[in-house]
Amino acid sequence: xxxxxxxxxxxxxxxxxxxxxxxxxxxxxxxxxxxxxxxxxxxxxxxxxxxxxxxxxxxxxxxxxxxxxxxxxxxxxxxxxxxxxxxxxxxxxxxxxxxxxxxxxxxxxxxxxxxxxxxxxxxxxxxxxxxxxxxxxxxxxxxxxxxxxxxxxxxxxxxxxxxxxxxxxxxxxxxxxxxxxxxxxxxxxxxxxxxxxxxxxxxxxxxxxxxxx
Amino acid sequence: xxxxxxxxxxxxxxxxxxxxxxxxxxxxxxxxxxxxxxxxxxxxxxxxxxxxxxxxxxxxxxxxxxxxxxxxxxxxxxxxxxxxxxxxxxxxxxxxxxxxxxxxxxxxxxxxxxxxxxxxxxxxxxxxxxxxxxxxxxxxxxxxxxxxxxxxxxxxxxxxxxxxxxxxxxxxxxxxxxxxxxxxxxxxxxxxxxxxxxxxxxxxxxxxxxxxx
DNA sequence: TTTGTTCCTGTACGATCGTTCAACAATGAA
DNA sequence: TTCATTGTTGAACGATCGTACAGGAACAAA
Numbered sequence: 001x002x003x004x005x006x007x008x009x010x011x012x013x014x015x016x017x018x019x020x021x022x023x024x025x026x027x028x029x030x031x032x033x034x035x036x037x038x039x040x041x042x043x044x045x046x047x048x049x050x051x052x053x054x055x056x057x058x059x060x061x062x063x064x065x066x067x068x069x070x071x072x073x074x075x076x077x078x079x080x081x082x083x084x085x086x087x088x089x090x091x092x093x094x095x096x097x098x099x100x101x102x103x104x105x106x107x108x109x110x111x112x113x114x115x116x117x118x119x120x121x122x123x124x125x126x127x128x129x130x131x132x133x134x135x136x137x138x139x140x141x142x143x144x145x146x147x148x149x150x151x152x153x154x155x156x157x158x159x160x161x162x163x164x165x166x167x168x169x170x171x172x173x174x175x176x177x178x179x180x181x182x183x184x185x186x187x188x189x190x191x192x193x194x195x196x197x198x199x200x201x202x203x204x205x206x207x208x209x210x211x212x213x
Numbered sequence: 214x215x216x217x218x219x220x221x222x223x224x225x226x227x228x229x230x231x232x233x234x235x236x237x238x239x240x241x242x243x244x245x246x247x248x249x250x251x252x253x254x255x256x257x258x259x260x261x262x263x264x265x266x267x268x269x270x271x272x273x274x275x276x277x278x279x280x281x282x283x284x285x286x287x288x289x290x291x292x293x294x295x296x297x298x299x300x301x302x303x304x305x306x307x308x309x310x311x312x313x314x315x316x317x318x319x320x321x322x323x324x325x326x327x328x329x330x331x332x333x334x335x336x337x338x339x340x341x342x343x344x345x346x347x348x349x350x351x352x353x354x355x356x357x358x359x360x361x362x363x364x365x366x367x368x369x370x371x372x373x374x375x376x377x378x379x380x381x382x383x384x385x386x387x388x389x390x391x392x393x394x395x396x397x398x399x400x401x402x403x404x405x406x407x408x409x410x411x412x413x414x415x416x417x418x419x420x421x422x423x424x425x426x
Numbered sequence: 427t428t429t430g431t432t433c434c435t436g437t438a439c440g441a442t443c444g445t446t447c448a449a450c451a452a453t454g455a456a
Numbered sequence: 457t458t459c460a461t462t463g464t465t466g467a468a469c470g471a472t473c474g475t476a477c478a479g480g481a482a483c484a485a486a
Contacts, residue, residue, distance in 0.1 A: 050435045168408040175388025195381040202415025263465045
């Protein structure tokens with residue numbers, strides 16, 4: 001007669017749950033170990049499962065990574081959108097909330113850059129990753145363009161080129177974020193927000209026909 | 214009696230020349246193949262030598278890569294400095310020349326970003342790479358701060374925070390450069406320069422005590 | 427209790443990685 | 457011409473990679 005209580009050697013899970021757990025483990029592994037974390041053995045260890053399980057739920061590593069990228073970017077933009085929705089309905093306040101969301105946790109984290117760099121490095125050779133990248137850029141860009149459009153409409157400055165404006169603001173945001181992640185002690189998150197606000201100020205002033213000279 | 218003319222199986226070179234050739238081949242390989250180009254076999258193939266030669270001239274791969282990084286960044290900042298020196302001695306014109314240099318070949322090239330991404334990915338785990346990175350950032354930052362200082366002095370706008378200003382401009386520059394490299398058909402290099410010029414305009418206007426309100 | 431489904435494990439395979447090293451050969455000096 | 461120097465080659469090593477696959481085990485249904 002064997003023992004009445006036996007600890008099972010592993011716990012079965014629904015395929016969907018396990019897939020998500022593997023995706024989460026992939027992101028964690030990339031954040032923690034960078035490019036070295038991009039290995040089925042590291043990912044499996046992070047998820048607490050065996051090596052073979054990955055290829056049971058995903059046809060190959062590349063697909064897992066691409067889906068992780070998709071999840072990663074969707075989560076970030078969803079957080080930005082949520083921050084905007086929580087802000088007062090004033091265009092300026094909503095844009096400010098967006099800035100705050102970009103320059104605070106969990107987005108403002110060197111480990112997030114570490115993961116981004118891995119994804120950037122992959123997208124040149126994997127069409128699947130490239131597709132996920134385009135999708136992410138579109139979501140982020142549309143959100144930012146909408147915020148800018150509202151602002152411009154409210155301010156009544158008609159002469160703004162929406163395309164170029166959003167390109168500039170995106171660059172400033174990404175550039176500041178990148179700079180901070182590469183060297184967090186260089187400046188404070190608040191200062192990054194201030195710089196973005198100053199850019200907006202300048203934008204609203206510039207497009208009104210110059211007052212002097 | 215053997216043939217009078219025999220083609221040598223390989224050509225010997227001075228150690229210094231060969232080292233430089235290997236460094237050049239490393240950069241080429243990273244530009245061309247991204248992270249996959251970071252392999253002694255790829256690099257040796259690119260340089261047209263055998264695998265073993267690398268460890269004859271460098272103690273290990275990491276050292277070769279770190280020195281390549283150093284060479285890569287020095288070359289870029291040297292080009293920026295040269296562009297500035299060639300411009301008329303007017304602060305505004307020199308800054309414009311700097312912008313033009315950033316947003317034109319050979320700096321404005323998706324392959325350059327490909328190489329950068331590999332280096333960024335390495336610097337988290339290699340102190341040698343990190344040192345090269347800091348050195349590069351210092352050179353670039355000092356050049357930009359000097360240009361901004363001259364501009365501010367000439368314009369006579371005393372209230373500018375030089376630290377924060379250079380952080381903002383660096384972010385705008387890097388962000389635009391990154392955006393263009395990730396998707397070159399998104400905007401034209403001229404437009405990037407215009408955005409930077411507009412930022413400078415806004416800067417000079419902002420710091421003068423506000424005229425109205 | 428038995429059976430079937432499928433989630434899961436872990437070994438194995440071939441490929442490629444960085445590094446080592448003994449042998450080779452190009453070149454200049456003797 | 458011979459010799460010594462040293463830049464160069466390429467096979468070999470152990471480690472690690474992604475993937476395949478046969479077998480084991482958890483859980484639900486019968």
